[in-house]
Amino acid sequence: AQQKNTIVVETKQGKTQISKYIYSHFAEHLGRCIYGGFYVGDTSKIPNTNGVRNDIVAALKKMKIPALRWPGGCFADTYHWRDGVGPKAERPSIVNRWWGGVTEDNSFGTHDFLNMCEALGTEPYLAGNIGSGTVQELADWVQYVNSDTKNPMSDLRKKNGREKPWSVRFWGVGNEAWGCGGNMTPDYYANEFRKYATFMSDWTNTGHIFRVASGANVDDYNWTETLMKGIPKQMVEGVALHHYSIVEWNKKGSATKFNEDTYFKTIKSALRMEELVTKHSAIMDKYDPEKKVALVVDEWGGWYEVEDGTNPGFLYQQNTIRDALIAGVTLNIFNNHAERVRMANLAQTVNVLQAVILTDKEKMILTPTYHVMEMYSVHQDATLLPIKVTSNDYTFGTDKLPAVSASASVDKSGVTHITLANIDPKNAQDIELTLDGGAYKTVTGRALTSKNLQDRNTFDQPNAIQPVAFKGASLKGGKLQVKLSPISVVVLELK
Ligand code: AHR
Numbered sequence: 001a002q003q004k005n006t007i008v009v010e011t012k013q014g015k016t017q018i019s020k021y022i023y024s025h026f027a028e029h030l031g032r033c034i035y036g037g038f039y040v041g042d043t044s045k046i047p048n049t050n051g052v053r054n055d056i057v058a059a060l061k062k063m064k065i066p067a068l069r070w071p072g073g074c075f076a077d078t079y080h081w082r083d084g085v086g087p088k089a090e091r092p093s094i095v096n097r098w099w100g101g102v103t104e105d106n107s108f109g110t111h112d113f114l115n116m117c118e119a120l121g122t123e124p125y126l127a128g129n130i131g132s133g134t135v136q137e138l139a140d141w142v143q144y145v146n147s148d149t150k151n152p153m154s155d156l157r158k159k160n161g162r163e164k165p166w167s168v169r170f171w172g173v174g175n176e177a178w179g180c181g182g183n184m185t186p187d188y189y190a191n192e193f194r195k196y197a198t199f200m201s202d203w204t205n206t207g208h209i210f211r212v213a214s215g216a217n218v219d220d221y222n223w224t225e226t227l228m229k230g231i232p233k234q235m236v237e238g239v240a241l242h243h244y245s246i247v248e249w250n251k252k253g254s255a256t257k258f259n260e261d262t263y264f265k266t267i268k269s270a271l272r273m274e275e276l277v278t279k280h281s282a283i284m285d286k287y288d289p290e291k292k293v294a295l296v297v298d299e300w301g302g303w304y305e306v307e308d309g310t311n312p313g314f315l316y317q318q319n320t321i322r323d324a325l326i327a328g329v330t331l332n333i334f335n336n337h338a339e340r341v342r343m344a345n346l347a348q349t350v351n352v353l354q355a356v357i358l359t360d361k362e363k364m365i366l367t368p369t370y371h372v373m374e375m376y377s378v379h380q381d382a383t384l385l386p387i388k389v390t391s392n393d394y395t396f397g398t399d400k401l402p403a404v405s406a407s408a409s410v411d412k413s414g415v416t417h418i419t420l421a422n423i424d425p426k427n428a429q430d431i432e433l434t435l436d437g438g439a440y441k442t443v444t445g446r447a448l449t450s451k452n453l454q455d456r457n458t459f460d461q462p463n464a465i466q467p468v469a470f471k472g473a474s475l476k477g478g479k480l481q482v483k484l485s486p487i488s489v490v491v492l493e494l495k
Pocket of ligand 1: 074075299347353
């Protein structure tokens with residue numbers, strides 16, 4: 001029989017803000033993320049504004065999307081921004097060498113992306129081209145989008161129809177420099193970073209530019225160590241980390257046809273994020289005890305085989321309640337590491353990998369992951385509350401994982417939120433929460449769950465999985481009793 005799980009929340013001990021940017025996203029020129037996803041062109045019958053789908057913008061605004069990374073990914077180190085500005089008919093094409101070898105017409109470029117970010121109410125995070133670009137090219141891009149003074153780049157921007165600069169704060173200095181970004185060694189990249197960062201002037205004069213160094217692949221701790229040692233703190237605001245929940249790189253398995261063994265391994269890979277951010281943070285602490293440099297997990301999520309009949313280079317996969325659990329446990333980890341993890345970008349927003357939105361021509365569905373992102377948005381910029389979770393095991397075969405994951409915060413109006421996930425597909429979890437220092441009168445909540453691990457939303461049944469009112473929580477004698485059903489994600493609101 002299952003024991004009662006216990007959670008202690010220190011409701012008056014919060015001191016760290018959970019950066020809203022932990023809830024950021026990633027949109028690469030890959031498959032149908034940009035072209036045929038966000039962007040359908042202004043001659044499309046699908047309702048759009050300047051070519052960007054209105055339904056996608058509305059859904060993302062509702063979910064609350066603080067920052068959006070673009071144009072890659074691997075694509076970023078092949079992208080030449082000048083090819084995507086000016087009259088669309090005159091733009092050269094580009095072959096997307098990483099993703100399907102398709103020819104793109106560059107009709108979605110800098111103005112299109114930055115204007116779309118304004119429509120979304122999101123901050124852009126531009127990834128610069130280090131692998132095949134030049135220092136001058138990136139320096140010019142920064143000046144083009146950010147400068148308000150008179151110079152050739154701001155003149156060009158104005159000529160292309162945009163008077164005011166966009167003031168882009170977040171900049172990636174390359175992507176996966178250890179791989180598709182140029183196969184560099186960490187020492188070589190650290191020097192390249194220093195060179196590029198030197199010329200990325202803060203044209204906004206707000207002291208705001210935020211340069212993210214291309215970070216480690218999973219547990220490449222030497223990469224983080226070399227960057228932290230080799231790059232002066234005043235030149236770098238963030239160091240990245242990429243980790244996908246993959247069972248086996250060469251045998252990723254189907255997004256929808258999988259057994260409990262594969263489910264267990266996927267969630268185990270997702271939960272590994274705890275160890276990764278802990279160890280990368282410890283290295284950063286050595287060189288930056290004041291925690292000035294953020295750990296930016298700018299790619300994370302589940303990665304499976306593509307859906308049958310789709311282009312293998314397009315990374316189009318369905319999204320089940322398994323993905324909701326990946327999101328639930330990962331976001332709890334990020335929240336609990338908010339001191340150092342100050343941005344994270346789920347890969348990717350539309351039609352690619354662990355997408356929050358899938359489209360099929362004019363149809364659009366919200367995935368279970370979308371709902372988790374929306375439910376957890378209550379944590380954005382709230383104050384993290386220290387939490388201690390003592391969980392039952394979810395056992396599969398000879399291996400086990402903690403069944404319950406949690407994080408808690410108090411928002412600016414004094415409302416406390418606790419997000420919980422139960423990864424166990426067979427057992428409900430009874431939890432007793434001690435809310436130290438809290439005198440709460442009411443508890444309400446929402447839950448996302450489904451019967452089978454493989455359940456999902458489809459274009460025929462778009463609302464098969466969506467949040468419902470949660471009735472499994474009650475306040476008794478100063479304690480909060482909660483019953484989580486198997487494979488569920490819950491957000492509680494305490495007043
Ligand atoms: O998100 C898909 C790809 O994964 C990105 O382009 C790359 O950065 C990573 O390897």
